[in-house]
Amino acid sequence: MQVLDTAARINQQIAENPVILYMKGTPEAPECGFSRQVVETLKQIGQPYAFVNVLAAPHIREKLPQISQWPTFPQLFVKGELVGGCDIVLGLHSEGSLKELLESANAA
Numbered sequence: 001m002q003v004l005d006t007a008a009r010i011n012q013q014i015a016e017n018p019v020i021l022y023m024k025g026t027p028e029a030p031e032c033g034f035s036r037q038v039v040e041t042l043k044q045i046g047q048p049y050a051f052v053n054v055l056a057a058p059h060i061r062e063k064l065p066q067i068s069q070w071p072t073f074p075q076l077f078v079k080g081e082l083v084g085g086c087d088i089v090l091g092l093h094s095e096g097s098l099k100e101l102l103e104s105a106n107a108a
């Protein structure tokens with residue numbers, strides 16, 4: 001029952017981490033330009049976050065889009081909710097609301 005196990009694992013990761021990024025590669029070595037841009041944005045903000053490298057977790061890469069209803073990576077979750085991918089994260093940063101969102105998630 002790999003599918004159920006994977007879904008449960010994802011739900012646990014999202015529930016346990018106030019800020020979690022599903023990405024390709026790692027924050028130190030992103031393996032996709034979209035993931036790289038989100039990592040660089042999060043680095044500018046300086047708030048802690050968890051991450052999952054979906055290239056190293058193929059079951060999560062396959063299952064998460066069905067759970068989140070979001071087809072691509074990166075995917076940023078804050079307080080259990082999908083914020084979005086690269087375009088949305090960069091948009092929130094340029095309008096100035098991402099910092100406060102992450103600060104309040106980590107403070108809660």
Ligand SMILES: N[C@@H](CCC(=O)N[C@@H](CS)C(=O)NCC(=O)O)C(=O)O
Nearest residue numbers: 032034071072073074085086087088
């Ligand atoms: N416009 C998207 C770009 C992300 C994107 O197109 N990601 C692709 C290439 S990295 C992807 O995840 N494809 C599905 C997959 O590789 O599993 C965003 O804002 O995040």
